[in-house]
Amino acid sequence: MTKDLTRGSPMGLILSFGVPVLFGYLFQQLYNVVDTAIVGKTLGGAALAAVGSTGSINFLVVGFSVGVCGGFAIPVAQQFGAGNEQELRRYVTNGVWLCAGIGAVLTAATVCLCGAILTGMHTPADIYPRAYAYIATIFAGLPAYFLYNFTAGVLRSLGDSRTPVIWQIAASLVNIALDILFILTFHLDVFGAALATVLSQLLAGAGCLVRMIRGYPVLRMAREDWRCERARLKELCVMGLPMGLQYSITAIGSVMMQTAVNGLGTIYVTAVTAASKVSIFFCCPFDAMGCTMATYGGQNVGAKQWDRLHQGVRSCALLGALYAGIALAVLWAFAEPLNMLFLDEQSAALLPLARQYLLTGALFYFPLSLVNIVRFMIQGMGFSPLATLAGLFEMAARGALAFLVPVFGFTAACFASPAAWILADLFLLPAYLHCYRKLTQPGSRGRKKPVPLRSAGA
Numbered sequence: 244m245t246k247d248l249t250r251g252s253p254m255g256l257i258l259s260f261g262v263p264v265l266f267g268y269l270f271q272q273l274y275n276v277v278d279t280a281i282v283g284k285t286l287g288g289a290a291l292a293a294v295g296s297t298g299s300i301n302f303l304v305v306g307f308s309v310g311v312c313g314g315f316a317i318p319v320a321q322q323f324g325a326g327n328e329q330e331l332r333r334y335v336t337n338g339v340w341l342c343a344g345i346g347a348v349l350t351a352a353t354v355c356l357c358g359a360i361l362t363g364m365h366t367p368a369d370i371y372p373r374a375y376a377y378i379a380t381i382f383a384g385l386p387a388y389f390l391y392n393f394t395a396g397v398l399r400s401l402g403d404s405r406t407p408v409i410w411q412i413a414a415s416l417v418n419i420a421l422d423i424l425f426i427l428t429f430h431l432d433v434f435g436a437a438l439a440t441v442l443s444q445l446l447a448g449a450g451c452l453v454r455m456i457r458g459y460p461v462l463r464m465a466r467e468d469w470r471c472e473r474a475r476l477k478e479l480c481v482m483g484l485p486m487g488l489q490y491s492i493t494a495i496g497s498v499m500m501q502t503a504v505n506g507l508g509t510i511y512v513t514a515v516t517a518a519s520k521v522s523i524f525f526c527c528p529f530d531a532m533g534c535t536m537a538t539y540g541g542q543n544v545g546a547k548q549w550d551r552l553h554q555g556v557r558s559c560a561l562l563g564a565l566y567a568g569i570a571l572a573v574l575w576a577f578a579e580p581l582n583m584l585f586l587d588e589q590s591a592a593l594l595p596l597a598r599q600y601l602l603t604g605a606l607f608y609f610p611l612s613l614v615n616i617v618r619f620m621i622q623g624m625g626f627s628p629l630a631t632l633a634g635l636f637e638m639a640a641r642g643a644l645a646f647l648v649p650v651f652g653f654t655a656a657c658f659a660s661p662a663a664w665i666l667a668d669l670f671l672l673p674a675y676l677h678c679y680r681k682l683t684q685p686g687s688r689g690r691k692k693p694v695p696l697r698s699a700g701a
Contacts, residue, residue, distance in 0.1 A: 246402025248539045249324055249546040254558040257535055263404040265531035267395070270411035272524050273418070281422050282436055283517070283585045290433055291585065292509050293373035295516025296366050299497035301381060304353050306490030308388045311345060312338075313534070314483030314627055316396030317541050321625070323401055324545025328461050332468045335397055337475040341483070346389040353382040364502045367509050377433040384441030390448030394455055399538055401459065410450035418443035485631040486622060492634035493663070496641025500659045503648035511653060514596035517585040521578075522604055525570050526611065532559050533615030540623025549683045556620055556675070563612025571605045578602060600657050607661035614664050617671040626678045633671050637663035 248256050283291035315338035322331040357379050366374050395407035418439050425435025455462050504515050536559060543551045574581070582597040614633070621630040644659035 246404070247324075248402065248542045249548050249551065253539075253551060253554040254561075257532075257539065257555065257559055257562065260402065260404050260538065261531050261535040263408045264399065264534050265528055267404070267408040267411045268527040268530045268534075269524070270408065270415040272527055273415040280584055281426055282433060285426060286432060288513050288586070289370055289509065290373055291516055292367070292512045293370035294377050294433055294436070295519070296364070296370060296374050296501065296505060296512055297361070297378040297381075298516065298519060299494055299501035300357075300360055300364065301378060302497060303491050303494030304349065304382060304385070305388055306494055307487040308346070308349070308385060309392050309487075310490040311483040311487035312342065312389060312392035312396050313537060314486035314622065315341065315393060315479050316400045317482050317537060317623055317625070317627070318479065319397055320400035320538050320541030320623065321545035324542035329468075331461060332464055333470075333472065333475060334479065335462060336464055336469050337472060338393060338397075338479055338483075340471050341476060341479055342389045342393045346386045350382065350385040353385065354379060357382055364498065365505045367505060367512070370509065370512075373433045377437045380434055380437035380441065384437075384444065387441050387445035387448055391444055391451060392448075394448055394451035397455060397462075398451060399534065400541065401461070402538070402542075403454075406454045406458075407447070407451055410447040410454075413450065414443040414447035417446055482622075482625075482627045485627040489618075489631040489634040492631070493637045496638035496645075496659075496663060499638075499642045499645040500648075500656060503645040504656050507648070507653065507656075510593060511596065511656075513586070514593040515600055515656065517582045517593070518597040518600040520585050521574075521581045521601055525574065525605070526608075528566050528570075529563065529608070529612050529615045532563060532612060533619035535559065535619075536616050537619040537623040540620045541625075544624050544682065549679075552620065552624065552679060552682075556616060559616045560613065563616060564609050567608035567612055570608055571602075574601060574605045596653060599653070603657035604660050607664055610661070610664040610668050614667045614671065617675045618667070621671070621675055621678050624678050624682060626674075626681075629674055629678065630671070632674075633667040636666040636670050640666045 246256070246260055248260065282294055315334075318334045319331055319338075322328075322334060358375060361371060361374055361378070391407075391410075398404075398406050421439035421442060422436060425431045425439055429435060431438065504511050536555065539555050540552060543549075543555070578598040578601050579594050582594055582601065583591065586593060586597070614637075618630045618633050621627075640663040641659045644655050644662055647655040
């Protein structure tokens with residue numbers, strides 16, 4: 244089930260690798276969608292607002308784990324492209340040690356601080372207890388997120404984009420069943436929704452782990468492969484931590500915006516929550532494009548296939564433009580019924596606000612596609628710290644619009660994400676060209692040693 248992305252048509256490879264990744268993201272989002280839909284329909288608008296008010300801090304912390312694990316998988320893809328199996332195994336095992344350590348520290352810190360964080364975000368008093376119960380449970384389950392994202396990242400680095408999807412489908416079905424059991428039968432309220440999500444994520448991670456152990460001879464570790472090696476740990480951190488910080492830095496801007504929206508009142512929080520859930524689902528293809536570009540870039544840099552980098556970016560950008568147009572048309576026609584998936588009848592009056600927020604973002608989906616395509620390509624090429632700077636631009640844009648919310652109201656909140664995407668693109672496009680020149684110029688580190696990580700353990 245491995246896939247070599249260094250040979251063949253870039254468009255065909257991107258589609259064949261990316262479509263399973265897309266389904267994986269769709270089913271991963273289904274966790275949150277099912278939670279939110281059941282919460283909104285059965286527990287009411289206040290419970291929906293409680294879950295939604297934690298969205299940005301959830302993204303900050305969980306996104307960090309996703310980014311770190313994705314960064315740890317990049318050298319695995321590079322060594323797979325280079326055909327170096329021993330190096331590949333040692334990067335995997337050292338990644339395991341790092342995930343265990345970072346996951347433990349992050350879990351303890353976030354569980355202890357989540358109350359202070361919600362207070363600092365000015366979470367409305369009427370939804371604070373439910374918001375705390377939900378996000379504290381998610382934070383306590385962070386090890387499950389590390390397990391899934393690392394094992395799925397390793398499998399994708401080997402070209403196996405199907406196994407993570409299979410287990411996400413299974414986990415999504417379990418999640419639906421647990422939601423019904425915990426919320427409707429045991430009456431566990433939003434705590435039940437969070438617990439169902441964590442347990443389902445744990446199932447997906449365990450399934451991918453079993454596949455890694457039993458399905459790939461290249462991943463059968465010898466005792467010496469499990470040694471902690473300072474050089475590799477450092478190099479993995481150079482790749483992984485910037486990617487994690489990228490998500491977190493971006494999320495800081497989202498936290499600032501969420502704080503501003505919280506200040507507008509529960510009505511606006513509920514409308515943004517519903518629209519955001521719809522938008523996240525429609526943005527899954529852009530996430531899949533980014534994941535595909537990271538693996539595609541890593542394998543081709545490892546194999547020194549420089550010309551294929553530009554070919555991959557052009558092909559994926561074309562797909563991004565086509566999908567952005569289709570998504571806008573669908574959302575324009577069906578915004579109201581889609582938002583009603585997350586609202587009860589008493590909250591139907593919020594539909595104009597939800598539609599405004601949803602369609603404003605959809606108008607700028609193509610810039611969002613470029614953010615994912617170019618940023619993850621840069622990371623796959625081995626320049627993860629540089630790609631992280633794009634998160635600073637996104638944070639700055641969202642932060643600036645957050646300060647304008649008291650002046651211009653809800654409209655400023657609607658334009659926060661589009662402004663962040665455009666500003667990030669203005670940095671990422673020239674940054675990508677700079678990275679390409681660094682790899683391909685005669686006498687550069689790219690010609691002599693195309694991936695800085697390759698020197699480790701030589």
